[in-house]
Amino acid sequence: MRVHSLHCALVGALLTLAAGLRAFAGEAPADERKAALAGLPRVPSRASIVKDAKGEDAAAIKQWAQGVIDAKEKRAVIELAEIKKQVRTEEAARNEAEADRRRREENYNQSWGAIGEGGTVLERRGTVRLRLTFQVPEITTYRLAVEACHARQTLANDIVEALGRLDRNGDGKVSSDEYRDAGAIISAATRLFEKLDPNDDGCLTADELETARTLPRNAAEALRLGRATAEAKTFRIKPFDKDADGVLDMDERKALTMAFVDASLRAAQDAAFYALVAESLSAARDLVAAKFTEVEIAP
Numbered sequence: 001m002r003v004h005s006l007h008c009a010l011v012g013a014l015l016t017l018a019a020g021l022r023a024f025a026g027e028a029p030a031d032e033r034k035a036a037l038a039g040l041p042r043v044p045s046r047a048s049i050v051k052d053a054k055g056e057d058a059a060a061i062k063q064w065a066q067g068v069i070d071a072k073e074k075r076a077v078i079e080l081a082e083i084k085k086q087v088r089t090e091e092a093a094r095n096e097a098e099a100d101r102r103r104r105e106e107n108y109n110q111s112w113g114a115i116g117e118g119g120t121v122l123e124r125r126g127t128v129r130l131r132l133t134f135q136v137p138e139i140t141t142y143r144l145a146v147e148a149c150h151a152r153q154t155l156a157n158d159i160v161e162a163l164g165r166l167d168r169n170g171d172g173k174v175s176s177d178e179y180r181d182a183g184a185i186i187s188a189a190t191r192l193f194e195k196l197d198p199n200d201d202g203c204l205t206a207d208e209l210e211t212a213r214t215l216p217r218n219a220a221e222a223l224r225l226g227r228a229t230a231e232a233k234t235f236r237i238k239p240f241d242k243d244a245d246g247v248l249d250m251d252e253r254k255a256l257t258m259a260f261v262d263a264s265l266r267a268a269q270d271a272a273f274y275a276l277v278a279e280s281l282s283a284a285r286d287l288v289a290a291k292f293t294e295v296e297i298a299p
Helices: 002-025 032-037 056-110 138-163 177-188 205-214 217-231 250-289
Strands: 128-130 294-298
Touching: 056 128, 056 250, 056 294, 138 177, 138 205, 138 217, 138 250, 177 217
Parallel strands: none
Antiparallel strands: 128 294
């Protein structure tokens, strides 16, 4: 019965680990990905890191990353001291148990004679070697943010190309079915215009990252997803259809296209920024982790 229970527990743990890996790889269903993301820490958004930097992003990132690593290093030192204390306590308990066993064995031998060739000798205390990993979960969160920004950039570029092809009759305007197609694309890709931290609380949450990751893959998918909204008789492309006449003239078309060009540029800038944050944290983590890769607890 105990063997069966242990086997079931081991299988359950492996299935849980596999689900988590699938979630981060993007191969699991949306609910599993959301559950995996929920375990990530809330980390500062771009605005909260560089709000006082005045363009000196790299210096602000380096200072912030060093502060994060310093705090984690202090915690690691405390945890290491606790581990050493626990190891020495356990070793003292083992030694006490061995000494007690030897006393009982010697008493038995004195009374009844030695068994075999005599008892065992208390082994000399040896050095305990530990290999500690220095975890910084924020690095994973920022890398997910980079993926989300790249997805935005790809979709924005695809939409810019698609908008240029909507004027199928070549009259220089977007009207009738062309207007509906443009509206369908825009209605499904509205989140491109939003910040990664829409509630402006200064932190990136699991829900915000998941929302950014669930954009349409391309203009064709956006067109399909937004079709129902654009088919309404009263639908208008706001705020680009300035006169709300259901037609986009040359100036309105240009403004609409440039909005997605700007969205693409902002997404690229945000991706580069979050990649720099992740790299800064990773570099600082590696420097500190070197102190904890091989720890010896002397006897």
